[in-house]
Amino acid sequence: MRKIAARIFIVCACGLNLALVATPITALAQAAPTPTVAPAASAAPAVPVLTPVPMTADAKPVAIKESAENPYGLEALWRTSDWIAKSVLILLLIMSVASWYILVVKLLEQAKIARQAKAAAKDFWSAGTVEQGAAALEATSPFRFIANAGLDATKKHHGLMGHVPLNDWVTMSIQRSVDRIQSSVQGGLSVLATVGSISPFVGLFGTVWGIYGALTAIGISGQASIDKVAGPVGESLIMTAIGLAVAVPAVLSYNWLVGRNKSVMEDVRAFGNDLHAVILGAAKKA
Numbered sequence: 001m002r003k004i005a006a007r008i009f010i011v012c013a014c015g016l017n018l019a020l021v022a023t024p025i026t027a028l029a030q031a032a033p034t035p036t037v038a039p040a041a042s043a044a045p046a047v048p049v050l051t052p053v054p055m056t057a058d059a060k061p062v063a064i065k066e067s068a069e070n071p072y073g074l075e076a077l078w079r080t081s082d083w084i085a086k087s088v089l090i091l092l093l094i095m096s097v098a099s100w101y102i103l104v105v106k107l108l109e110q111a112k113i114a115r116q117a118k119a120a121a122k123d124f125w126s127a128g129t130v131e132q133g134a135a136a137l138e139a140t141s142p143f144r145f146i147a148n149a150g151l152d153a154t155k156k157h158h159g160l161m162g163h164v165p166l167n168d169w170v171t172m173s174i175q176r177s178v179d180r181i182q183s184s185v186q187g188g189l190s191v192l193a194t195v196g197s198i199s200p201f202v203g204l205f206g207t208v209w210g211i212y213g214a215l216t217a218i219g220i221s222g223q224a225s226i227d228k229v230a231g232p233v234g235e236s237l238i239m240t241a242i243g244l245a246v247a248v249p250a251v252l253s254y255n256w257l258v259g260r261n262k263s264v265m266e267d268v269r270a271f272g273n274d275l276h277a278v279i280l281g282a283a284k285k286a
Helices: 002-031 074-080 083-124 130-135 142-155 159-163 166-185 189-221 226-285
Strands: none
Touching: 083 130, 083 142, 083 166, 083 189, 083 226, 130 142, 130 226, 142 166, 142 226, 166 226, 189 226
């Protein structure tokens, strides 16, 4: 009886253990979600549509040209700038045109005086009198102007002017005429000096104003990428380059013309000194 009871007890214990193990497995199986299978895609992939290339009469494809407009440069600078920047550009253009005009005019004037100096050396000193020599020169020749000034000094040496020695009076008359010629020869050089001095600063003002406007626009838009900054700032820096392009030719032209004027005035002064000696010699003989 004890053996039978022990066997019954063992069978009951094994059944209880199997029940305890099977309960959580069943619970987990019930709690696990049922896997869902994704439906297969029924739509077919889109096929790209090819547009036929237009053909010409010669059955050759026409190339499609894309016009790429440059967003930077002088055109963009003029189009996007305000009236202050445009005024700066116009002012630089006026100064550049004025400097080149003066350069061309003064070169032609100096070449003319050099030609008239050769004519005076050939025709004036070979004449019999000062009157004949002056008449042989061109009407617009500065050497004729000096000769007439010396002749007028001898003819007007009377009255109160007669109290001045003839030597001093002729010297003063010739010197006045030489000074007037020098003033005429140097006319316009002050414009070149002014342009060469202030045009870089005018361009720099345009640059500062352009950068200020560009940074203000960038700050308002809130876009500080390199393409948004490089364009406007680069266009503003063009102002400085234009100012330098105006100033450099003006400075070089000024220095070149001053050197040529010295050579021209040496011929004029030499003519005046020789004329002074001739007039005094003729007065002593008279």
